[in-house]
Amino acid sequence: MVDLSTSFCAIEVKNPIGVTSCDFGGNERLLRRCVEQGIGWIIGKTVHQIDGPHRWPRPYFYSLKRFGKELGDAFVCSQMFHNMPYERWRDDELPRCLETCRVHNVLFIGSCSGIGADADTWIPFLKDMEAAGVRMVELDTGGPHATFGAVNAQKEVGAPLAMDPKTAYQVTKACVEAVNIPIMFKMTPQCVNMAGVAMAVERAGAAAISANNSFYGCWIDHETGTFFGVPASMGGLMGRPWQLFSLAKVMEITATVHIPVLGGGGTFTYDDCVRYLMAGCGLAGLCSSLYSRGVEVLRRCIDGLSDYMDRKGYHRIQDFQGCVVKDFQYLRDWRRENPMAETTPIIPEFDADRCDQCGVCARVCPYGALSLDKTNDSVPRLNREYCCGCGWCVGHCRPHAIRCVHAETGEVVWNGFGTIADWIKTA
Numbered sequence: 117m118v119d120l121s122t123s124f125c126a127i128e129v130k131n132p133i134g135v136t137s138c139d140f141g142g143n144e145r146l147l148r149r150c151v152e153q154g155i156g157w158i159i160g161k162t163v164h165q166i167d168g169p170h171r172w173p174r175p176y177f178y179s180l181k182r183f184g185k186e187l188g189d190a191f192v193c194s195q196m197f198h199n200m201p202y203e204r205w206r207d208d209e210l211p212r213c214l215e216t217c218r219v220h221n222v223l224f225i226g227s228c229s230g231i232g233a234d235a236d237t238w239i240p241f242l243k244d245m246e247a248a249g250v251r252m253v254e255l256d257t258g259g260p261h262a263t264f265g266a267v268n269a270q271k272e273v274g275a276p277l278a279m280d281p282k283t284a285y286q287v288t289k290a291c292v293e294a295v296n297i298p299i300m301f302k303m304t305p306q307c308v309n310m311a312g313v314a315m316a317v318e319r320a321g322a323a324a325i326s327a328n329n330s331f332y333g334c335w336i337d338h339e340t341g342t343f344f345g346v347p348a349s350m351g352g353l354m355g356r357p358w359q360l361f362s363l364a365k366v367m368e369i370t371a372t373v374h375i376p377v378l379g380g381g382g383t384f385t386y387d388d389c390v391r392y393l394m395a396g397c398g399l400a401g402l403c404s405s406l407y408s409r410g411v412e413v414l415r416r417c418i419d420g421l422s423d424y425m426d427r428k429g430y431h432r433i434q435d436f437q438g439c440v441v442k443d444f445q446y447l448r449d450w451r452r453e454n455p456m457a458e459t460t461p462i463i464p465e466f467d468a469d470r471c472d473q474c475g476v477c478a479r480v481c482p483y484g485a486l487s488l489d490k491t492n493d494s495v496p497r498l499n500r501e502y503c504c505g506c507g508w509c510v511g512h513c514r515p516h517a518i519r520c521v522h523a524e525t526g527e528v529v530w531n532g533f534g535t536i537a538d539w540i541k542t543a
Contacts, residue, residue, distance in 0.1 A: 118425040120418070122433045124157075124376055124398045125298040125323045127251060129223050131156040132433055133389055134416050136326070136380045136401035137227045137256060137302075138413070142198055144212035149217060151404070155413035157223035157399060159326075160213065161196045162203055163241060164229040169196035169366065176347035177407065180335060183204040184498045189384065190355035190409040192335050194346040196265040197229060206244050214249055224456075225300070226253040231270055233283045235290035242295045254300045254326055255291060257284065275496075278304040281316035288320035298323030300378065305327040305365050311372040318373045326378040327369055328362045330354070330404075355404060358382035363395055370396030373442045386420025396438040443535070451540040461541070462505030463523050466495035470517035477509035477518060507536075 120131035134157035142161035180187035230238030257278040362381025377393035380401030389400035485502035
């Protein structure tokens with residue numbers, strides 16, 4: 117029997133799966149839909165008193181599904197921070213959300229945004245939430261939404277703060293010193309110096325980091341020759357492929373600082389949650405998947421995580437949490453040929469028993485190095501002169517009949533799973 121419980125900032129959580137800041141944490145009715153799925157935590161929609169982000173263009177969700185199957189879960193979004201008046205949320209909605217979370221043993225994390233670098237505009241929210249019984253608060257510095265939605269006089273809210281280590285330090289330090297509950301700093305993926313900001317907020321006393329907020333984006337409707345939705349940059353909730361970028365940014369944090377990290381971005385399935393946990397996160401969050409696949413995706417992730425751990429022999433989250441962090445490095449540090457040989461020493465090797473002669477590898481080979489005559493060939497033919505040892509065919513082979521090997525030693529360099537071999541040291 118696996119144990120999904122874990123601890124985050126010394127707070128016990130029944131499982132690491134939860135919902136990052138969005139509509140579903142904005143009021144008790146929507147929050148209840150999520151907590152009834154069995155999640156361990158949920159972040160409230162960001163409250164604020166910034167002029168602009170409380171007024172959303174309507175409609176504000178623009179699904180890209182009709183533009184191709186690759187965009188089935190993707191959408192752009194002109195919705196911004198909470199549109200409910202703050203006092204109403206604080207006095208009416210927050211107590212109800214906290215009570216529902218208490219009944220279901222779910223950690224409620226508050227989320228707020230002040231006006232840029234003015235720390236005094238952040239602290240009142242923190243004190244109100246602490247007084248109400250909120251156990252942790254996220255500083256939502258990372259979103260493009262406020263940046264692109266606020267009036268010009270308040271344009272420095274949102275992402276600009278989250279990209280500057282000095283300002284992030286100052287605001288975080290003031291917020292940490294103002295209350296006695298953990299403060300979590302929210303990152304923006306626009307930040308180039310992610311490690312620098314992470315170290316700054318760690319020095320400032322932040323108890324945790326959440327990463328990542330959505331990236332900004334826009335779309336063009338080619339049929340009408342106009343922008344799709346609002347003709348502006350806005351929150352780009354990009355669906356599952358967004359996870360590749362978000363994970364890389366998360367790894368820059370977890371490989372650098374020692375405070376807990378809440379990870380999310382493109383999280384749709386249980387294995388997406390596993391990836392964030394393996395990347396060193398203590399909690400794994402979903403957001404855009406709830407909109408495109410419904411709240412039931414939460415239960416599927418929890419059940420899938422439990423089944424996965426049982427199958428792999430993991431008893432607790434800590435058995436695999438952070439297991440890849442020590443191996444994270446920059447590409448420049450990976451051992452490589454110097455110089456690259458004109459004739460690749462790495463070539464594809466084919467398993468005739470597995471190959472079904474589908475011809476996909478020959479069709480997608482970027483270099484035209486593979487061919488298949490189904491009448492005369494049992495497996496594709498390799499033109500060594502053209503092959504670059506890129507591994508593209510390995511990833512496209514449905515029956516896993518191809519692997520990359522060293523042409524001279526026969527060493528398997530990559531079979532389509534896990535990390536490639538460090539073959540330079542043995543070549």
